[in-house]
Amino acid sequence: MFGGGGGLNPRKMEQMMEQMGIDVEDIDAEEVIIRTAEYDLVFNNAEVTKMDARGQETYQVIGSPEEVEAGSAGESAGSDESDAGPSIPDDDVELVAMRADVSEDEARAALEDNDGDLAAAVESLE
CATH class of the missing domain: 1.10.8.10 (Ubiquitin-associated (UBA) domain)
Structure with missing residues (x-):
């Protein structure tokens, strides 16, 4: 789509997003928990990025989750x-x-x- 093997330069991508009014922020997350009715997905040391596109916030979580029993994630933590x-x-x-x-x-x-x-x-x- 963008041509030239290897994709876009990260700096160029950041500049393009800035021009479109998209703010990107890395979040130093220790743990991310996604709760569902059947189970919890626990991401330890996940990479979390917050993108704010004109007031619409989107979070991207990168990592390998552990699937645990529903409601049991974070019970004893803290x-x-x-x-x-x-x-x-x-x-x-x-x-x-x-x-x-x-x-x-x-x-x-x-x-x-x-x-x-x-x-x-x-x-x-x-």
């Missing part, structure tokens, strides 16, 4: 919780503790037992 359950926001714990007039530890346990459902947690404590 988690302060020692258990494998869902991370319960502190605001939810405080709200349940106040509503049910119990300690925050009891509220957190009730939220964990009810998969983070606020109403069910309060109901189980009353």
